[in-house]
Amino acid sequence: MSGKISQIKLQLPKNKFNIKNLCKRNNWNYEKIIEKTGIKNVYHSTNTESALNLAVKAGAKITKRNKNIDVLIYVTQSPEYHLPTNACIIQNKLGLKKNIISFDINQGCSGFIYGLFTAQQFLLKKTINNVLLICSDTYTKNIKSINKSCLTIFSDAATATLIKKNNKKSGEYIFYTDGSGANDLKLNFSGNQFQKNKKPELFMDGRKVLSFTLNVVPNIINQTLRKNKITFKNLKYVIFHQASKIVIENLVRKLNIPINKVFINYNKFGNTVSSTIPICLYELMKKNKIKKGDQILICGFGVGLSVGSTIIKI
Amino acid sequence: MNEKDLFKLIKTSLKTSKKIDLKSASRNIEEWDSLGQLSILTTLDKRFKNKASKLTKLATAETVKDIVSILKKAKLIK
Numbered sequence: 001m002s003g004k005i006s007q008i009k010l011q012l013p014k015n016k017f018n019i020k021n022l023c024k025r026n027n028w029n030y031e032k033i034i035e036k037t038g039i040k041n042v043y044h045s046t047n048t049e050s051a052l053n054l055a056v057k058a059g060a061k062i063t064k065r066n067k068n069i070d071v072l073i074y075v076t077q078s079p080e081y082h083l084p085t086n087a088c089i090i091q092n093k094l095g096l097k098k099n100i101i102s103f104d105i106n107q108g109c110s111g112f113i114y115g116l117f118t119a120q121q122f123l124l125k126k127t128i129n130n131v132l133l134i135c136s137d138t139y140t141k142n143i144k145s146i147n148k149s150c151l152t153i154f155s156d157a158a159t160a161t162l163i164k165k166n167n168k169k170s171g172e173y174i175f176y177t178d179g180s181g182a183n184d185l186k187l188n189f190s191g192n193q194f195q196k197n198k199k200p201e202l203f204m205d206g207r208k209v210l211s212f213t214l215n216v217v218p219n220i221i222n223q224t225l226r227k228n229k230i231t232f233k234n235l236k237y238v239i240f241h242q243a244s245k246i247v248i249e250n251l252v253r254k255l256n257i258p259i260n261k262v263f264i265n266y267n268k269f270g271n272t273v274s275s276t277i278p279i280c281l282y283e284l285m286k287k288n289k290i291k292k293g294d295q296i297l298i299c300g301f302g303v304g305l306s307v308g309s310t311i312i313k314i
Numbered sequence: 315m316n317e318k319d320l321f322k323l324i325k326t327s328l329k330t331s332k333k334i335d336l337k338s339a340s341r342n343i344e345e346w347d348s349l350g351q352l353s354i355l356t357t358l359d360k361r362f363k364n365k366a367s368k369l370t371k372l373a374t375a376e377t378v379k380d381i382v383s384i385l386k387k388a389k390l391i392k
Contacts, residue, residue, distance in 0.1 A: 032349060033349065036349045036352060036353070148348075149348050149349075205374075206348055206351075206352060207348065207351045207352060207355065207373040207374060208370075208373050208374065210352055210355060210356075210373070211355065211367060211370055211372070211373035212370075214355075214356075214359060214367035215367050215368055215370065218364075246352055246356060250356050250359065253360065254359075254364050254367075
């Protein structure tokens, strides 16, 4: 027994930013930036929009019709509070039953895979039938206005994914963690590193993150294929974390994946951290581009540094 | 590949009109910013058939001299 993705819902913040205008305002070279990132628009949460309330809105799109949730998993690195557990607040706001398991997972770009894996483990239990996995982040709240590399990539969003029990075997997962790269993408002055008069500030060494990705992710993808006894030929799509154009293009090149198998939408939504993969799946479902029985490889990678990868069957 | 070919490759990847030699560095080539560095990394990886991305020190090499040294050590250039 295992679980199957039954529904995905998306909640975007109100503010949509055009990168061209952002570059114009800051006197940045738009052509040069777009050539590398491919990102035309990003979404920024307003002062009244937090990761938590975006998460609640995304979750409500599922729970207004189905309140029978046994496990609520909230993946975020933009918590409303360090305590209480944010998932507990969401449980209350969504009006979910009280005999429910609710907890947060602190993961970023690989967070959806972590959440899905965890959901699958719960669904092996007889008493658990429905898991709600919510991913939400608002990285842009902590990006300085002069931080070109982060401001032109990161975007805010929330997604809610309902995973229901079914009797099929789930795909095998591959995970990878290398904490030696923890400083390459981090929120400075946050948590116990808090400093008086200093706001938390997102930092990314794009060169090191790219180097890690190109070095590690292809091996993880090949391991995922081997462990699931499948080839690119048998897959309907490959969905990578929508980091940026340069990252995805180089992964496709290194892995020699047929380009028609690779789904992208970073150009429209930017890098929404743990929501990029569910947003891709949401679009594929909405546009009827996938049908029952299709197999899709999904791979998230980044902050940690960490990678997670698996095959899902529609 | 020799040093001269490497200079040409770096010049193309940075799309700069400036001459590239052993003295070139991110501090004296305007186009060699963080995006320029990504271009160098991916161009080298393509040229050396996925071997360059395994050289993690390349990611932070901000001078042509350093790039040459790393690639020579890995026996990718003469």
